[in-house]
Amino acid sequence: MERDEPLTPAGRLFLQPETSQIINCLIGVKNQIDADAFKAVVKNSVLLKHPRFCSLMVKHSSGREYWRRTEVDVDRHVLVFDKPLSDDPSISDQDSVNDYLSDLSVSSPLSTDKPLWEIHLLMAHNCLVFRLHHALGDGISLMSMFLSCCRRADDPSQLPTAGGVGTSSTTRRRWSLWTLMKVVWYTLVYVLEFLLRALWLKDKKTVISGGSGVELWPRKLATAKFRLDDMKIVKKAITDATINDVLFGVLSCGFSRYLDIRSPKALKEGLKLTGAAMVNLRPQSGLQDISKLMNNNSGTRWGNKFGMMLLPIYYHKGGSNPLEFLKRSKSMIDKKKLSLEAPCSYKLGHFVMSFFGAKLASILNYRIVCNTTFTISNVIGPREEITVVGNPVTYIRANSTALPHAITMHMVSYGDRADMQVLVAKDLIPDPQILVQCFEDALLEMKDAAEAASKT
Structure with a gap:
């Protein structure tokens, strides 16, 4: 046995x-x-x-x-x-x-x-x-x-490509002393905020805020549909921008639009909304070779190998250049990338689990979710069209069971499109289709602004 x-x-x-x-x-x-x-x-x-x-x-x-x-x-x-x-x-x-x-x-x-x-x-x-x-x-x-x-789909004898957009480079970066100092500083600041979120620090209450017990409330689900070509056009408008930068620019702009609809006079400019984002910590980003994942001796092991980052977005009233949302998101994410917040959150969780048990670790994680506003994840799917049992796949989408957040969002790319499932507590957000439309319109406005900027 x-x-x-x-x-x-x-x-x-x-x-x-x-x-x-x-x-x-x-x-x-x-x-x-x-x-x-x-x-x-x-x-x-x-x-x-x-x-x-x-x-x-x-x-x-x-x-x-x-x-x-x-x-x-x-x-x-x-x-x-x-x-x-x-x-x-x-x-x-x-x-x-x-x-x-x-x-x-x-x-x-x-x-x-x-x-x-x-x-x-x-x-x-x-x-x-x-x-x-x-x-x-x-x-x-x-x-x-x-x-x-x-x-x-184009070659039934072949498995889908493992990897795709976002695969990390194997070349080592050369870090200056100034960069190392920023890494240490940002890590200290963000890890401290992470700890405070697990204790008492929380976002200001808005019409889209969840909280303790909200995970048990009835849900609604809506789908935001994006074209990756549109996101690529937008990211070219800002030097060294990435698809994730564009995604957070879209979220920031879309949430601002939605809050203008729901509570146009109750919010201050620059209001902070914090998202909990899951970050893959394997040496190679993107999809993995399943044979390597199942090999315990490989560096890309099976299981839950991710850390958490707290990514803030800010409310701004309409009327400004939509690309400003992208610039602010890129500036924030660049600082987060320099820090070791995600690996530290993983190690911290492992430490608490090992020495204090699963109960305390789950309570701390629960409090972090209660003290933030939304969850976001982004999984890269296959680049080429695929089949399952010989049947062509038309879309791939994902969501998870409810969290104390009133909004959880999971984006999965497939071929030339990316679908984001937006799960909401319907007693707090009765109109998720409007929220989804705000996200889709935000990307299209960014695309138009990017194309106009490229012609000038």
């Missing part, structure tokens, strides 16, 4: 009631899904060769959690839903699926009598929902696992 394997500190953290998280990955396909063929592919996939996906989470008498290997019954994990999610013809296909996902985010935990994953085949909507507990791994690990079950 194989011995039970203890959970990692991060895995134990995600099993605590305050920080329990399930990732919902939505994959749309072009044609009708063949359920039997899909199950056959799952049975023979690398998914069932990975120990995490073939193990129960059990508790020993000491109260510690362990992984215990078990036989996997694919029929219990691949659930087929033949009927449409809504009988109302006026509700669009996308809205029906988003309503289904928003219900899953607050009311549907994974059963612990089987490995902590399942796949919902929504036959009437030509899509599937891949649900996985965060204790199994982070977004990079799980996206890499999913793509290992796919093939390239």
Whole structure:
């Protein structure tokens, strides 16, 4: 018999009631899904060769959690839903699926009598929902696992490209004394703020603020759709800008627009809204080679390998050049990149977990979320079109179960597009479609301003 394997500190953290998280990955396909063929592919996939996906989470008498290997019954994990999610013809296909996902985010935990994953085949909507507990791994690990079950549309014998935009360079940078001094200073400042956020420092209350208990409130889900070509045009307007700089410029501009609609006279110029962003800490950014992730001796191991950064955006009334939002976002993110805030947050969490236990670590993480305004993540998907069981994939989207934030946002790129799922507490933000429209309009205005600036 194989011995039970203890959970990692991060895995134990995600099993605590305050920080329990399930990732919902939505994959749309072009044609009708063949359920039997899909199950056959799952049975023979690398998914069932990975120990995490073939193990129960059990508790020993000491109260510690362990992984215990078990036989996997694919029929219990691949659930087929033949009927449409809504009988109302006026509700669009996308809205029906988003309503289904928003219900899953607050009311549907994974059963612990089987490995902590399942796949919902929504036959009437030509899509599937891949649900996985965060204790199994982070977004990079799980996206890499999913793509290992796919093939390239232009060459079915090949796996999708692992890597893509954002892959880190192997060349070493030469740091000046002044740069090293800034690294030390920014790290001290941002780590101190991180600690204060876990204690009492919080954002000013606005109409989009969440707080303790909000994770239990009903949710709504809307999808913001961006073209990567538009984001690339905008980033060229500012020297050395990145897609993440553009994303935060869009968020800053979009939130400012939305707050002008909801409370136009109640906010001060420059109001700070802080986001909790997850940062991949593996040596290589972007997607990973699944064989390397499953090799414990490689530098890019499987699991939850990410830190947290607190990224502020600022409210500004309309009328200014939209590219100013990008300039401010780039300036802020450049300072964050120089710091060691993300690695320090990971090490700090590991230290608390190891010496004080999962309960205290989850309480501190919970307080950080309660004291900030939103969550944002950005996972890079495949560059080329892909197929699953020979069926062309039309979109890839992701969201997670509810947090104390009133707004959580998860962006996934696929080919030439990037879709961002915006999950909101509907009692606080009853109109997420308007918020999504504010984000989409912000990018288009930035694009127009960038094109106008390039012609002058």
